[in-house]
Amino acid sequence: MAQVFTASADTRLRAAVLLAFLLVFLAVLFVGGYADSSYGTLTGWVRDQPVPFSHEHHVAGLGIDCRYCHTSVETSARAGLPATHICMSCHSQIWTGAPMLEPVRLSLASNTPLAWNRVSRLPDYVYFNHSIHVARGVPCVTCHGRVDRMPLMSRAVPLQMQFCLDCHRDPGPNLRPAAELTRMDWSDWDRHPEAHKDYGALMVKTHGIDPAKLTQCNICHR
């Protein structure tokens, strides 16, 4: 009987197995890298919006508090995007002829809401609630970044499970006085850590926050 395998078959087999391993390895590396890349987590990307609304202008420039527009952030799970008449409480008098604001006027006249494209959004299988974080003193900037420096809104932190858990395992150091939670610049607080070294632990105790409970899967996946 003639030989089935040539003398080099062994080498070729090894090479093929090695190549397969390498491909799997690269694929894992790629998927992992993709998941953490700014493209995968959507950080730093702006989206097309019906009106080029600038937080930099309205928050830093005019000093408007977040809650003027995101009215339900303290009382419900959702912060809410502003109704058209909230824009019009100012823009009924200023920039009234600006073409940039035409969609806003149209929306008011036709009684249809502006369709904003969402920037920070969790998958449907995750439950999130603003009011509890706000009541405990987690400032907006922790999860949404320096909104006051965003001419167009983009996602500042990857809203991955790890981000949530990093805080839920030890919320203390992230807590701030609830009265100032829409403040964007906490550099003076961070500059003097010794002045507030007990604050977090005290708040955790006052509110009875239990990290062991906060990391249970059914808190966020319910």
Add this chain to the structure above:
Amino acid sequence: MRYAAVLLPIAFVVSACDDMSHQPRYDSYEKSSLFPDGKALQAPPDGTVARDSLALEGALAQRPPMNIALLERGRERFDIFCTPCHDASGSGNGTVPARGFPHPPSFHLARLRDAPSGYFVSVITQGHGVMYSYADRVSPSDRWAIAAYIRALQLGGDAPLATLSDADRRRLSEAGP
């Protein structure tokens, strides 16, 4: 059969895209083809009475007792909803009038100093001239809190020197003219 070998993995990969991130349910602010206006969140029909509307009306009619908690709440709400135009001091020189919005009157005018607190509550509820109503965003009890804080602002802005304590007077002269 050969096609199936190619198509099956593709079917698997594509089915992973139709994932659980977008479950077939409506979230509050999503689009919906169920209703003619295309919104998942429907406004209640005209004439709907909220379950707590009686309590809210009661809170609007009844002025709550003045205390420090009411003032604190009033300051917070005032800073959120009123300062862009009326300024933190109530002078009316806020950042928005500086950009061309009609100038609101100062709260330190004699007319507004003499107005009852209920007047401020009704301005917040109904609006005034070019100023919109803030009734949808400021709850009845918060309206009274803001009115109380405006009273404090008026008192602070127009207090005669003689009513200040020595310590306050010293601080005032240190702060300069």
